[in-house]
Amino acid sequence: MSTPIIVQKFGGTSVANLDRMRNVADVVAAERDLGHHVVVVVSAMSGETNRLVALAHDAVEEPPPRELDALVATGEQVSTALLAMILSQRGIPARSILGYQMGLRTTGAHTRARITEFDRRTFDQAFAEGTVLVAAGFQGVDPEGDVTTLGRGGSDTTAVAIAAGLGASFCDIYTDVDGVYTADPNVVSNARLLEKIAYEEMLELASLGAKVLQIRSVELAMKYEVPVRVRNSFTRSAGTLLTKEDADMEGVAVQGVSLDRNDAKISLRRVPDQPGVASKIFTPLSEAGIVVDMIIQNASEDGKTDLTFTVPKTDLKQATRIVEKLAQEIGIHRVETAPDIAKVSIVGVGMRSHAGVATRTFSVLAQEGINIQMISTSEIKISVVIDEKYAELAVRSLHEVFELHKEPKARTSWT
Amino acid sequence: MSTPIIVQKFGGTSVANLDRMRNVADVVAAERDLGHHVVVVVSAMSGETNRLVALAHDAVEEPPPRELDALVATGEQVSTALLAMILSQRGIPARSILGYQMGLRTTGAHTRARITEFDRRTFDQAFAEGTVLVAAGFQGVDPEGDVTTLGRGGSDTTAVAIAAGLGASFCDIYTDVDGVYTADPNVVSNARLLEKIAYEEMLELASLGAKVLQIRSVELAMKYEVPVRVRNSFTRSAGTLLTKEDADMEGVAVQGVSLDRNDAKISLRRVPDQPGVASKIFTPLSEAGIVVDMIIQNASEDGKTDLTFTVPKTDLKQATRIVEKLAQEIGIHRVETAPDIAKVSIVGVGMRSHAGVATRTFSVLAQEGINIQMISTSEIKISVVIDEKYAELAVRSLHEVFELHKEPKARTSWT
Numbered sequence: 001m002s003t004p005i006i007v008q009k010f011g012g013t014s015v016a017n018l019d020r021m022r023n024v025a026d027v028v029a030a031e032r033d034l035g036h037h038v039v040v041v042v043s044a045m046s047g048e049t050n051r052l053v054a055l056a057h058d059a060v061e062e063p064p065p066r067e068l069d070a071l072v073a074t075g076e077q078v079s080t081a082l083l084a085m086i087l088s089q090r091g092i093p094a095r096s097i098l099g100y101q102m103g104l105r106t107t108g109a110h111t112r113a114r115i116t117e118f119d120r121r122t123f124d125q126a127f128a129e130g131t132v133l134v135a136a137g138f139q140g141v142d143p144e145g146d147v148t149t150l151g152r153g154g155s156d157t158t159a160v161a162i163a164a165g166l167g168a169s170f171c172d173i174y175t176d177v178d179g180v181y182t183a184d185p186n187v188v189s190n191a192r193l194l195e196k197i198a199y200e201e202m203l204e205l206a207s208l209g210a211k212v213l214q215i216r217s218v219e220l221a222m223k224y225e226v227p228v229r230v231r232n233s234f235t236r237s238a239g240t241l242l243t244k245e246d247a248d249m250e251g252v253a254v255q256g257v258s259l260d261r262n263d264a265k266i267s268l269r270r271v272p273d274q275p276g277v278a279s280k281i282f283t284p285l286s287e288a289g290i291v292v293d294m295i296i297q298n299a300s301e302d303g304k305t306d307l308t309f310t311v312p313k314t315d316l317k318q319a320t321r322i323v324e325k326l327a328q329e330i331g332i333h334r335v336e337t338a339p340d341i342a343k344v345s346i347v348g349v350g351m352r353s354h355a356g357v358a359t360r361t362f363s364v365l366a367q368e369g370i371n372i373q374m375i376s377t378s379e380i381k382i383s384v385v386i387d388e389k390y391a392e393l394a395v396r397s398l399h400e401v402f403e404l405h406k407e408p409k410a411r412t413s414w415t
Numbered sequence: 416m417s418t419p420i421i422v423q424k425f426g427g428t429s430v431a432n433l434d435r436m437r438n439v440a441d442v443v444a445a446e447r448d449l450g451h452h453v454v455v456v457v458s459a460m461s462g463e464t465n466r467l468v469a470l471a472h473d474a475v476e477e478p479p480p481r482e483l484d485a486l487v488a489t490g491e492q493v494s495t496a497l498l499a500m501i502l503s504q505r506g507i508p509a510r511s512i513l514g515y516q517m518g519l520r521t522t523g524a525h526t527r528a529r530i531t532e533f534d535r536r537t538f539d540q541a542f543a544e545g546t547v548l549v550a551a552g553f554q555g556v557d558p559e560g561d562v563t564t565l566g567r568g569g570s571d572t573t574a575v576a577i578a579a580g581l582g583a584s585f586c587d588i589y590t591d592v593d594g595v596y597t598a599d600p601n602v603v604s605n606a607r608l609l610e611k612i613a614y615e616e617m618l619e620l621a622s623l624g625a626k627v628l629q630i631r632s633v634e635l636a637m638k639y640e641v642p643v644r645v646r647n648s649f650t651r652s653a654g655t656l657l658t659k660e661d662a663d664m665e666g667v668a669v670q671g672v673s674l675d676r677n678d679a680k681i682s683l684r685r686v687p688d689q690p691g692v693a694s695k696i697f698t699p700l701s702e703a704g705i706v707v708d709m710i711i712q713n714a715s716e717d718g719k720t721d722l723t724f725t726v727p728k729t730d731l732k733q734a735t736r737i738v739e740k741l742a743q744e745i746g747i748h749r750v751e752t753a754p755d756i757a758k759v760s761i762v763g764v765g766m767r768s769h770a771g772v773a774t775r776t777f778s779v780l781a782q783e784g785i786n787i788q789m790i791s792t793s794e795i796k797i798s799v800v801i802d803e804k805y806a807e808l809a810v811r812s813l814h815e816v817f818e819l820h821k822e823p824k825a826r827t828s829w830t
Contacts, residue, residue: 018470018473018474021474052493055433055493055497056496056497056500058433059433059436059497059500059501059504060500060501060503060504061504062504063500064499064500064503066510067496067497067499067500067503067510067511068496068500070492070495070496070499070511070513071492071493071496071497071500073492074489074492074493077485077486077488077489077492078467078470078486078489080485081471081482081483081485081486082470082471082474082482082486084479084482084485085471085474085475085478085479085482085483085486086474086475088475088479088482089474089475089476089477095481095482096481096482096485098485098562100515100560101560101561145515145516146516147513
């Protein structure tokens with residue numbers, strides 16, 4: 001049997017300074033001592049990417065994306081070189097490696113490029129030599145040979161892509177939390193660490209603002225069925241395994257509750273209910289790069305309807321300007337905005353076979369006197385938008401009623 | 416006639432912060448407005464290379480050279496990207512370009528690699544587009560595709576190599592001084608700015624510690640006869656032109672006086688005067704990477720001789736340890752060290768045809784009561800080692816007696 005390959009990714013907080021890098025070297029050494037081939041992927045030292053982006057914005061108002069990528073990619077170049085030095089001194093043969101050196105090709109979409117391929121020969125050669133490659137996350141090269149980056153959290157995607165390409169046994173994403181919890185432990189004190197979670201559940205949680213992994217890395221892991229473990233580089237916990245949905249999981253109605261405070265709400269009152277109106281409203285928003293999340297349209301009355309949607313809080317001003325301009329053109333009665341909302345979601349692949357989840361969710365919130373402003377559902381998720389001041393209360397109540405602090409088998413049976 | 420190509424190199428102080436980079440953009444714009452093709456080569460922002468080297472030494476005792484190169488090369492990557500942004504915002508189409516992107520190949524000697532070739536197609540394409548390429552100085556890639564660096568001041572060499580390869584009309588090295596002077600203006604208040612200087616003279620000055628240009632860049636400029644101008648990016652002076660020796664220069668006995676305080680002296684008393692002894696002494700020094708500069712051996716007496724040589728002050732301790740160990744093996748009577756010496760040199764291609772320069776030098780120093788400890792001469796240079804406390808006095812006296820503050824034609828005629 002061939003030697004198992006383990007890809008280890010260390011985030012910014014895990015390589016924040018030289019002491020923490022020495023801790024990372026211990027983690028690498030421990031894995032290597034098990035006789036595994038180890039590939040390390042690192043992010044920039046924490047704060048470094050922000051510092052470089054700020055520098056670019058001090059230099060010019062709108063940094064050209066190509067140059068911004070060349071600039072911020074240096075963050076990972078620094079941390080890979082330093083970690084390779086520390087590993088070498090520890091007696092572990094190690095080499096840093098940049099995007100272009102591993103043939104990590106991406107699309108040319110600067111600041112949000114997508115990986116198209118990489119050259120596994122460099123890795124195979126390193127395995128043959130017993131050398132640990134310390135690969136720069138977040139960066140690649142486009143067809144022009146220019147440096148590109150993969151967007152915030154892109155190092156996760158680099159790690160998963162390399163793990164997929166190499167057929168790794170595990171892709172371990174080391175971070176500063178023990179894994180994925182049933183809810184944010186800062187909000188719910190008895191939140192429980194999940195031993196495993198289905199890719200689809202993780203995808204919903206990632207997109208709902210639980211910022212453990214870059215969403216694209218989860219999509220990639222799901223596509224290639226890469227066993228990803230979210231682990232803590234400080235406690236070296238076993239962490240949470242991302243895996244295919246299995247029979248166990250189907251028995252669990254709700255895996256977790258997530259909270260997202262990053263959106264704001266815009267309501268358009270008495271919109272003419274004519275074909276093409278929605279397109280007239282959402283096309284300019286999309287063209288401005290504003291991502292609209294939830295959309296609700298009420299039943300029409302007198303040929304007029306109400307339209308409510310959410311956008312990132314950071315885009316609220318710009319979105320409001322755009323729709324207020326449209327309001328005159330289209331004949332919308334009034335534009336109302338609400339920045340103080342929160343989105344609370346419950347996620348679980350078991351919801352597919354548990355019909356009562358939605359009902360129980362709504363009744364719990366009603367009991368607590370929390371008004372639901374918007375609802376959105378998928379097969380494995382129910383999201384509600386509520387007043388932001390009730391956010392923690394809602395999360396704690398739902399966590400309690402679904403007994404998420406207990407092992408799934410110990411929970412009250414209900415449908 | 417084809418459009419002239421100008422290569423402009425900006426050192427660390429010229430790109431020390433964003434304001435200075437904006438000043439650099441003005442210099443680039445002015446050159447471009449003359450209708451020239453412009454290539455820009457930049458160093459790291461001043462202090463950045465030192466910061467990165469210190470970080471490496473904080474990480475491990477002896478940073479592996481390959482990783483050190485990958486680390487420090489980020490300094491230039493940052494400044495090129497920022498300058499390209501600033502040029503673009505100013506309406507000048509610009510692109511940053513790294514070593515690997517211009518096919519700038521070097522030997523594999525990390526931290527002191529030599530350029531072997533580069534690909535001019537990238538530059539020709541940019542000229543055709545009217546784009547200014549902002550090339551990272553100091554860095555290249557070796558045959559393995561790994562990042563290499565060219566040693567301190569290596570960006571000068573990058574600029575000259577590119578100028579040579581492109582057949583540039585001028586390679587302008589922008590720095591924070593107005594050009595090359597007859598002596599250090601901080602020591603000699605009436606030091607005169609040289610309009611031009613022969614490559615060979617500059618080579619001697621560079622090697623004598625006048626740190627205007629990296630010595631290798633001068634060698635390269637001489638080899639390919641690249642017209643190099645040393646200019647001030649703040650005052651935008653016409654600067655000093657490095658050129659082939661011409662008839663004018665031959666008439667000038669002395670071009671300048673330089674002062675080097677970086678060396679220390681080691682004297683070995685009563686060394687057995689046997690074949691192979693010198694080799695026994697200097698081989699271990701060379702193997703330890705210590706560069707021995709001047710060597711003097713006295714006439715032998717009783718089969719014993721005295722041997723005196725200079726090494727960089729920073730290597731004095733290590734060199735002393737090495738020779739003290741040898742002293743016992745070889746049977747050397749005593750090892751004496753003197754850190755407080757200075758080397759004063761006068762340089763000029765005209766010396767070849769002016770016999771009296773040496774005599775006058777020695778007599779001036781004698782008149783001032785300065786004892787000469789060592790003498791070394793070449794066809795175009797006389798160097799003397801003296802007590803460090805007389806260094807400024809010696810430089811000023813020589814500058815005065817050879818009338819270097821005057822235009823060459825206005826000087827007293829003598830041979």
